[in-house]
Every structure is written in C-alpha cells, then in structure tokens.
Amino acid sequence: MKPSERFRRRYILFVLTCGGAPPAHAQGKTIIHEHFLSFFGELGVSTLAFKLVKYDEKTGRGVVRCGREKVEQAIFCMACLADWKGEAARMEPVSTSGTISRL
C-alpha cells in the first residue's frame, strides 16, 4: 500500500496501574483489550483502528494506536477505566503523537 493510501494514525502513550502497581504483561493486555471492547463494541474497535502496540510490565507504560480522528474517543475510553475485577485500575494518557519515536 502506498504511504499516501494508508489511514492516518495516532499513537497514545499511557501508564497502566491495577491495584496500585503495573500489572503483568498478559494481565495488562487482557485489561486493555477487554476494556476497549466493552466500551466500543466489536464494530467500534474496528472503526477506531485500535491496536496495542507495546506494553512494558515493569513500568506499566504502553502505547496504543488509533485513527487520527478518534483520539478524543480513545482518551475518553482510557479515562473511563476505574476498576478491574474489584481492584482499582487506572489508564492515564501521557502524550499523543503521530509517530512512536516522538512519544
């Protein structure tokens, strides 16, 4: 696909905590995927062009991708995460950029 034909993306750097500490890789991935899925639904996640690009379990920092027009919706979704299976959880957006290197 030519670069001009690709959809425009935005990458959001976030910090994830669950029960006061960053969750393990598998749990973190589950939390993020299930939260976005329950918030947007299957069609919404597809429209959002959502992808968990990377997640570091030591610091709790990760990067998600979304479409350029859907940044506000993605950040709002992150803000709506308050708890996960009885434990207090938080997904705080740190910064947004068009490239991963500039985050």
Next chain:
Amino acid sequence: MYDIVMAKGLRCAKGIEENLLAESLKAFRQAKTHDDLEPLAKVKNVLLHFPQYELDEGACRQLAKSNGCLVFAFCDILAERGFRRGILISKMRLAAESCRKAGCGYVFCTLARGEHELRTARELRSFMAILGLSQHEICFAQEKAKEAKK
C-alpha cells in the same frame, strides 16, 4: 485548568492548576430531584449539579437568566457501567445541547471523592469533546471554571 472536587486534600492531577472544593464554593448547588431544579436554577451565578442530567428547556433558560452554569461531573460516568453508562453519556450530550441553545454556561469537572476519581486536564478535554463541544466551547467551559473560583 481548574477542577471542582468533593473531598479535601486531593492532589492536583496533571494539567490542573488548582482543585476547588465544592462545599467552599458559595454558588454550588446539587439538585436531587426534578422539583429542586427550578428553584435552584434561580439562584444567581449558581453552579448546578443534577446527577440525572434530564434538564428541560425551562430550567436551562432559567439558568441562563440567572447567569448560572450546569456542572458536568466525570464521577457520575465512573459510577455507572455498561448500558447505563451509555445512556448517561447520551443524557449529558442532550443536556450540553440544551445549554448551548439556551445560552447558559457549563462547567466540566471530576467532583472527585477520592484520588481514584481524579482525572487529568487532557482527559477532561476529551470528555468535553465527546459531548460534542467545539474548541471554542471547551475554552468557554474552562473560563467558567476559572470564574467559579472568584
């Protein structure tokens, strides 16, 4: 950006200059039922919080006359789940539209009762954008929050 909170001693989230305690704001009022709306909307410069967000045009016009503002609280969204959360966001969107038509003010805050309910300025701006506010209206809402401090 300023935030209005319900609990004392909370730290300021990223991008928030100061947390204003709701009970220390003279004009802050909470309406529990529809019957409370009209009399509270008549209070001059009121900051009215109605957790159901089911405002009719009469209440909005009354708010506009008394130079009051409707308070949109993020903690109300956190308190709901699933379908009910979706319905609440829709009601908030309609309430924001009613405020826009009637010409009354609006303030967006967390009304946090604990550290876990605090949100950053970026998240509050995304909250406003989700409810359909333009960039100009977002700035207007932030100005109204600043005026609440005085």
